[in-house]
Amino acid sequence: MKSLAFIVTVITGVLLIYATADFPDWGDPSSPASLHVSPRYIEKTVEETGVPNMVTSVLADYRGYDTLFETTVIFTAGITAVMLIRRPRK
C-alpha cells in the first residue's frame, strides 16, 4: 500500500515538473501574471483608494466584502471546534 502511494507520488511529481517547461521564468517581468490584471491595480490604487500599500488597498477596499466574510469563515471554524470539543462526555 505504501509503495503504491510512493509510485503515485513520483508519477504526479514527474508530470508536474514536466509541465514547468511551459512556465515563464522566475521573476520574468513580461510573464502573463504581471502583464494583464495587476498593472491596473498598481497604477490606479493611490488615485482610487488613497492607500499607498497595494496589498492593503486590494484586501480592504477592492475585495472588502471578501475580507468581511472571511471573518465568518474563522467564526464558523471556531464555533465548530468549540462544539466538537465541549460535547458532554457519557
Next chain:
Amino acid sequence: METIEFIIGKYNYWVYIILMMIGFYAMIGKRNLVKKLMGMNIFQWAIILYYVSIASKKGGATIPIIQNGHGEVTHAIEAAQYLNPLPHVLMLTAIVVGVSTTGVALALIIMIYRRFHTLEEDEIIDMLRATKK
C-alpha cells in the same frame, strides 16, 4: 549554457513541486491522522509559496508599496517598478482558510482520540468493523 539558464529559470517551481509531493505522500501514504494533517499543511504551504513566487519581477522592482505615496501623488507610477500585489492578497485569504481547516481538523482528531484511544487509521477501521459484526 541553455540548460543552465533553463534550470535557473525554473528551479523555484521544482522546489515547490518537491515540497508539494512530500505533503501528498504524507496525505495518502501515512496511517497516523496527525501526520496526514501535517502533510495537508505542507501541501497548502507549497501552493502558497508557488503563488508568492509568481509575484516576483526581476529588474529593480520593489515591494508593492507606492514610494512617497502619502498626500498628493504627482509622480507617474509604472507597473514595472513594483511587484505584483495580487498573489500576495489572494494568499493572505488562503492562509486564513488554511488556519480554519487546520483548527477544525485538530478538533476532530481530538474527538477521534477520545472515542478510539488511538490515531492509527487501520486500528480505527478494525475497531469499526468489529463493532459492526
